[in-house]
Amino acid sequence: MSTKKTANMAIKHLNRTNIFQLLYRQEPKTKQDIVASLHLCLPTVTQNINQLADEGLVTESGSIGNTGGRRAKTYTTVKNARTAIGLDITRNHVTTVIVNLTGEICYRVRIRQAFSRTDSYYQFLGKQVENAVEESGINPSHLLGVGIGVPGLITEDNQSVFYGEILNFTGATCSEFSKYIPYHTALYNDANAAGFAELWARKELNNAFYIMLSNNIGGSIAIHNQIYTGNFLRSGEVGHIRIVPDGRPCYCGQRGCVDAYCAATELSSLTGGDLSTFFKLLKGDDEKALDVWNQYLDYLALTIINVHMLFDSTIILGGYVGEFLDDYINELRERVRLLNPFEDNADFLWVCSYKTEAIAAGAALNFIADFVNSI
Ligand SMILES: [Zn+2]
Incomplete structure (x- = not known):
């Protein structure tokens, strides 16, 4: 030519x-x-x-x-002209969402299912996708792909997990996860997916740091609207910043990491693993819950100010704890303000827009963004 x-x-x-x-x-x-x-x-x-x-x-x-x-x-x-599916894989649950071109969530299901690296589990994932397509009535030929958010570090080609201590699945591949999924698929780190969803929801943001306060801590850095992955795809791991010398042991093998102080389990362990019950106790001024919460907020404030000193950006709090933070954000801002050497406020601190479905939505939105950018 x-x-x-x-x-x-x-x-x-x-x-x-x-x-x-x-x-x-x-x-x-x-x-x-x-x-x-x-x-x-x-x-x-x-x-x-x-x-x-x-x-x-x-x-x-x-x-x-x-x-x-x-x-x-x-x-x-036409906002429903194309759609994408997102899956969020955690130790005990699978969340499935469908998003359309505008990022609107048009289908969402969360099912309790323990993760295992077995054929039957992957069949279960295939079934979730099949159900989503059937129940939502979307046109399968207009489905751009299925993004799979996992608690692990992912290779640049989105095809395998190179660090997967949380689910003990280091080395797992996208083809393994998608054995029963007949669409384009890609793996995404959970915090990066959730951070991507938060940026999507707030178009005015260019730079932000997302902290995922779930049963493990994740983080994601966005600079000029792009996720910053680092030289070795391990950026934003705020969970392993050490805030207490020789402190509590962390699953990574070190001691004193943020993960050991700010994971949602630090709260939910008081209420048999149920985080919403913890927040009910807190609302009822339960003394033990208040005590645990008070300590949690101090460690969280310390983590937040450390991140802010490095990035000087908006910080968005999400994950399991993020879902409950609307009522406590001012108290947390006050603690961060007291640690802030430059300003007499902590207005850079925000609560997430997406709640429980952020990871799944973000994994799906990657396909939507690719489509819109390359049409
Ligand atoms: Zn650690």
């Missing part, structure tokens, strides 16, 4: 991408709006809109203009 022909095709593709993305970010728009925003000619815009409409990606949404004059049709993207 000639260079000129290749260049023409690249321009045509870029026009299509720009038109779709403009509608995707700022809908609805008329053809004239698109002409003005992208400096394209009307026939180019019309041709692309027709093509995108034929593919079911764009549709007429109404019209604007004076009632006396000629009204111009407006166009929007």
